[in-house]
Amino acid sequence: MAIPGISFLVLVFFLLRINSYPDTLFYLEFSLITAFIFINMATAFIYSQFCNLLQRNTDILLQQQIKLSEQYYEDLSLSQQRLKGIRHDMKNHLQSLSWIAARITPKSRETEELQEYLGQLIQDIGEASQILSTGNMGMDAILSLKIGQAKEQKITVHSKISVPKEMSLATEDSIIILGNLLDNAIKACRENPEEKRWICLDIHYIPHSLFIRVTNPLPLLPETSEGHEKNSGFGLKNVRTAVKNYHGVLEIQEEKECFTVKILLYDL
Structure with a gap:
């Protein structure tokens, strides 16, 4: 100028x-x-x-970034459903093999080891098959991805989710809100010892409204334990912007040991 x-x-x-x-x-x-x-x-x-x-x-x-994110999570959700079907069939095959092994005579150490091995595989597949399924494809994709990332970091996730299959919550907004909230929670948990790594996730649909609550322990390290909301950076800023699209309310509670974000979205 x-x-x-x-x-x-x-x-x-x-x-x-x-x-x-x-x-x-x-x-x-x-x-x-x-x-x-x-x-x-x-x-x-x-x-x-x-x-x-x-x-x-x-x-x-x-x-373009939003469209790519939507496509990624849609593809991820479809892949998870296919994988769930494959695991289900594999579990049936292994159970059949275990049944056959149990009836092999005479018994030997090898057959007993085979039964134990098959039993362990069946148990592992059962645990791996516990893919989060709310019925809402976009929400299933982002939640399954983030909960999987949390488990990789030895973080226990307690979830209570009840949502309809169809909602007027845009996929990009569910990705922004849930993705950023869980990213922040995972980041905080990583800075704690394993016994203090946990996330509580509550998502409930009330007629025309959606309630979301994410709670996690505050990080114990001195350099990050103060001002956790501030340290969340652009994550919470983007969440606030998405919440405004639904005339929603975002409330943050930072207590002595816990950090909680509550969101209520309207007109859904």
Whole structure:
């Protein structure tokens, strides 16, 4: 914006000095003044167009990122459902093999070890098959992914979820809200010893409303234990923006040992 300012000063300077020159120089000064005015207007126009172009490009990139995220979680949900079916069939096959092994005679140490091995595989498949299934594809995908990440960090997740299969909650908003809340909770738990790593997740649908509550222990490390809400960074900021889309309410409670985020979304 320096050029418009300089143009204005030059314009004032010429206007003050016009009466000091002969009439023959008037047209030269008038031409210079006109040129400065044109430069000023052109600069303002170019700057305005540049700002609009930058905003449009930012919006396009954001929409592309949202679409890619939606596609990723839809593909993830479909893959989880296929994997769940494969595990179910595999469990049936292993149970059949275990039944056959139990009836092999005469008994030997090898058959007993085979039975124990098959039993352990059946148990492992049963535990691995406990994929979160709320019936809502977008929510299933993000919750399954984040709960899986939590378990990899030795974090115990206690969840109570009751939602309908169809809601007017956009997939991108469920990803932003649940993804960021669980990311923050996982990050806080990682800074605690394993016995203090836990997350409580409650999601309940009330007619036309959705209640979400995420609770986790505050990090014990001195450098991160203060101002946990502030340290959550852009995560909570993005959550607040998504909550506003549903005229919702976000409440944060930071107690002595726990950090809780409560959200209530309307018009669903």
